[in-house]
Structures are given as structure tokens and as C-alpha cells.
Amino acid sequence: MMNSLGDLRRSHYSKEINPDMNDEEILVMGWTHEIRDLGGIIFVLLRDRDGLVQITAPSKKIETDLFEKLRKIKKESVIAVKGKVQGSPKAPGGVEVIPSQLYILNESKQPLPLDPTEKVRAEIDTRLDSRFLDLRKPSISAIFKIKSTMLHSVRVFLEKNGYLEINTPKLVASATEGGTELFPITYFEREAFLGQSPQLYKQIMMSSGFDRVYEIAPIFRAEEHDTLRHLNEVISIDIESSFMDQHDVMDVLEKLVIQTITDVTENCETELEVLGRDLQVPETPFEKIEYDDLIDMVNSKGVPIEHGEDLSRAAEKAMGEIMDGYYFITGWPTEIKPFYVLHEEETPEKSQAFDLMYKDLEISSGATRVHQHDLLVEKIKGKGLNPESFERYLAAFEYGMPPHAGWGLGAERFNMTLTGLNNIRETVLFPRDRRRLTP
Numbered sequence: 001m002m003n004s005l006g007d008l009r010r011s012h013y014s015k016e017i018n019p020d021m022n023d024e025e026i027l028v029m030g031w032t033h034e035i036r037d038l039g040g041i042i043f044v045l046l047r048d049r050d051g052l053v054q055i056t057a058p059s060k061k062i063e064t065d066l067f068e069k070l071r072k073i074k075k076e077s078v079i080a081v082k083g084k085v086q087g088s089p090k091a092p093g094g095v096e097v098i099p100s101q102l103y104i105l106n107e108s109k110q111p112l113p114l115d116p117t118e119k120v121r122a123e124i125d126t127r128l129d130s131r132f133l134d135l136r137k138p139s140i141s142a143i144f145k146i147k148s149t150m151l152h153s154v155r156v157f158l159e160k161n162g163y164l165e166i167n168t169p170k171l172v173a174s175a176t177e178g179g180t181e182l183f184p185i186t187y188f189e190r191e192a193f194l195g196q197s198p199q200l201y202k203q204i205m206m207s208s209g210f211d212r213v214y215e216i217a218p219i220f221r222a223e224e225h226d227t228l229r230h231l232n233e234v235i236s237i238d239i240e241s242s243f244m245d246q247h248d249v250m251d252v253l254e255k256l257v258i259q260t261i262t263d264v265t266e267n268c269e270t271e272l273e274v275l276g277r278d279l280q281v282p283e284t285p286f287e288k289i290e291y292d293d294l295i296d297m298v299n300s301k302g303v304p305i306e307h308g309e310d311l312s313r314a315a316e317k318a319m320g321e322i323m324d325g326y327y328f329i330t331g332w333p334t335e336i337k338p339f340y341v342l343h344e345e346e347t348p349e350k351s352q353a354f355d356l357m358y359k360d361l362e363i364s365s366g367a368t369r370v371h372q373h374d375l376l377v378e379k380i381k382g383k384g385l386n387p388e389s390f391e392r393y394l395a396a397f398e399y400g401m402p403p404h405a406g407w408g409l410g411a412e413r414f415n416m417t418l419t420g421l422n423n424i425r426e427t428v429l430f431p432r433d434r435r436r437l438t439p
């Protein structure tokens with residue numbers, strides 16, 4: 001075993017090796033995925049981030065010491081192999097490597113708590129406990145390659161549309177979203193909380209004249225529920241735009257979803273295939289369903305729900321049976337939306353808020369905001385909150401706050417719609433739920 005890498009450097013990733021490189025000397029690095037010892041010939045499958053490469057060692061062609069060393073490698077050990085490329089139609093990628101040197105960079109302990117070759121299925125909790133091994137599986141790492149492409153695509157799209165990336169504090173003094181609980185923390189001699197949403201800060205930035213901002217950052221929700229769609233820490237993609245209303249930002253959201261799906265289908269072909277996912281770019285415009293009509297649709301499916309209520313899980317499920325892709329819900333009752341949401345002028349009981357849904361899953365919500373100071377104070381009081389605890393936020397509305405609108409899109413839920421996965425835990429490297437705080 002080696003303590004340091006020395007001058008050893010990888011010459012190629014597995015996916016870069018092809019039959020045209022016949023006889024070329026290369027150096028590959030990765031993990032021993034599998035070892036097959038057939039007596040006179042040993043096959044080692046080396047796995048790196050991008051796939052597998054076969055190391056073929058016929059006893060007649062290579063030195064005895066090397067042959068014996070290969071035979072003794074333990075599964076999932078980290079190795080480097082120097083050798084020559086040879087075309088081999090049966091091997092992965094149509095090539096194999098005839099080794100001349102083997103370096104064992106780190107040996108893996110045995111037995112393994114989890115099998116990264118995916119031959120043995122494991123329960124999600126076992127997988128999350130040994131997440132580093134779980135993530136070595138191609139079908140699991142594929143999810144995060146898609147997530148990386150998704151976030152890249154979102155950033156490129158927003159930058160192109162004039163949005164500036166901002167970072168706002170996650171240590172905060174008060175709540176922003178009604179309905180969900182906060183995680184309290186000790187902030188020196190005071191109590192503080194983990195931020196539920198950058199809502200108040202992104203709005204303050206409108207008063208700062210930044211016009212269009214976005215943030216991609218964690219939000220913390222102390223929700224007790226243990227479901228396939230909720231976590232206590234997620235990544236929220238937030239935007240806020242001045243001189244826009246709900247219709248303008250819904251348009252931005254729809255275009256962003258389309259651009260991201262296009263980029264993922266073009267750049268993650270292998271990953272989508274590994275996941276068995278046939279991702280198609282949806283047709284636009286996305287359907288817009290008025291809240292009142294939706295309640296009737298849900299009732300007609302036999303699910304009881306009153307006008308004015310928030311959607312129950314049963315109601316979402318009923319919608320999932322009716323709708324097949326992305327759609328907006330508009331015209332939500334003002335009563336059940338947060339204080340910062342503006343109502344319709346003519347029908348104040350109706351708000352200018354919307355949700356973006358995918359089948360039965362809410363992936364985003366947004367609204368035209370209240371930008372008049374006095375109305376905002378009234379709305380805060382109306383929710384039973386104390387305007388004094390919003391003093392610094394409210395000040396931004398007294399000296400020239402433009403009309404504005406925005407939304408928050410859950411990165412994990414968006415990823416679920418791309419990958420087709422139904423447990424949100426699958427889309428986070430190290431999920432935080434009601435029971436899990438490690439690893």
C-alpha cells in the first residue's frame with residue numbers, strides 16, 4: 001500500500017478509452033468493482049466516476065508477481081493500473097487493459113456494509129447509513145450528475161435573463177413562512193433561528209435596486225411529517241424581480257423548467273438511461289388551473305375538500321390522477337397565503353399567488369408581493385404577527401420599494417420530476433429528516 005500518490009497520475013477516465021487507442025499505454029485509477037479469477041486468467045473491473053474498464057490479466061502474458069498481486073486485491077480497494085489498451089468486443093466500452101503495473105493505493109476493509117455493484121438490494125436506511133458506498137453505485141451517482149446539470153442550467157438561464165446571484169443570512173431572528181415551524185438555535189445570549197426562506201431578504205433587495213436576484217441555498221423547515229416529499233433541510237432556488245407581477249414570474253419559471261429539461265436530456269443521456277427514465281421536454285404553455293376549479297375537480301374525484309382550504313394529500317393525489325405533467329394552480333385564497341402575498345384588487349379574497357405542480361407534487365410557489373408599507377403592516381397584523389418584529393424588513397418599504405414578484409422552487413422536488421424518483425431522500429447526498437442527523 002502507498003502512503004502518497006507520488007508521481008502517479010491518471011491518464012484517462014474509463015469513458016475516454018476506446019478501441020482506436022490499441023496498444024497505447026495508459027494509467028487508470030479507481031475502485032475494484034469486481035474480481036473474477038478463472039485460474040489462468042484474472043479479470044478485474046475497475047470503476048471510476050464515469051464507468052467501468054476491464055483489466056485482463058492472462059497468466060501467460062504477465063509477470064507472476066503481478067498476477068499474484070491482482071489475485072489478492074480486495075473488493076472496493078483503491079487501485080491504479082498501468083497497462084496497454086487492447087480492443088475486446090465483449091468488454092465494457094469494447095476495450096480491455098493488459099496490465100504491466102498495479103498500485104494498491106488503499107485497501108478496503110471486508111466485509112462491506114453495502115454492495116456497490118448493485119447485485120444485492122439494500123433498504124434505504126442501510127444505504128443512507130453507508131452513503132459513501134451507496135453513492136459509488138452508477139444508478140445513485142446518476143441522480144447527482146443530473147442534479148449538478150440541473151443547477152448549472154438554472155444558473156446559466158437566470159444569469160442570461162439578467163438575474164444576479166445573491167447570498168442572504170441563514171441565521172435569522174424571525175419567521176417568514178406561516179405554517180411551518182422554525183429550528184431555534186442559541187445565538188450568544190439570544191435566541192435565533194435557522195432560515196425557512198430567503199423571502200424577506202430577497203424582497204429587501206428589490207428596495208436596494210438590484211432589480212432581479214436569485215439565490216440557491218439551504219432552507220430549514222422544522223416540519224414533523226415523515227413523508228416521501230418533505231425533508232427538514234432542502235435547497236431552494238429563489239428569485240425576486242422588480243417591476244413584474246405573478247404572470248411575468250410564472251413565465252420565467254416555465255421557461256426555466258423547459259430550458260433545464262432540455263439541458264438534462266441533452267447532457268445526461270447516460271444517467272437518464274441508467275435510471276430508466278424517458279425524460280421528454282413538455283409542451284408549453286403549462287396549463288393554468290384556477291383554485292376554485294381545482295376544488296371542483298378534486299371533489300368530482302370523490303375527495304371531500306371545501307373551498308378555502310389548503311390542499312390535503314388526498315386532494316394532491318386526486319390531481320395527480322387527473323394531470324400528467326407540469327401545471328400551475330392560480331387564484332389561491334388570500335386567507336391561506338402568507339402576509340407578503342398581494343390580493344386581487346377587485347376580488348380581495350383571491351390572492352395573486354400560484355403554485356407549480358408536477359402531477360401530485362408541488363414544486364414551486366410564488367406571488368406578486370405587497371409593496372405598499374401600510375398595507376403590509378395591516379397584513380402582518382391580520383396574520384396575528386407583530387409588525388415590530390419585522391421592523392428592519394418594513395423599513396425597506398418606506399423609502400421607495402418597487403412593485404415586485406418572485407417564487408421559490410425546491411431543488412430536490414424539481415430533481416424528482418426529472419429523475420422520476422418518488423422518495424425525496426434519494427435526491428439529497430446526506431438527507432435530514434425527522435429521524436436522521438447523520439451522516
Ligand code: AMO
Pocket residue numbers: 177196197199221223229230231232234236238239362363364365366367406407408409410411412413414424
Ligand atoms: P414554500 O414554503 O411553498 O414557499 O416553498 C417553496 C418550495 O420549496 C420546496 N419545499 C420543500 N421541499 C421539501 N421539503 C420541504 N420541507 C419543503 N419546504 C419547501 C417546495 C416548495 O414548493 N417564500 C416562498 C416562496 C416565494 O413565494 O418566493 C416559500 O418558501 O418545492
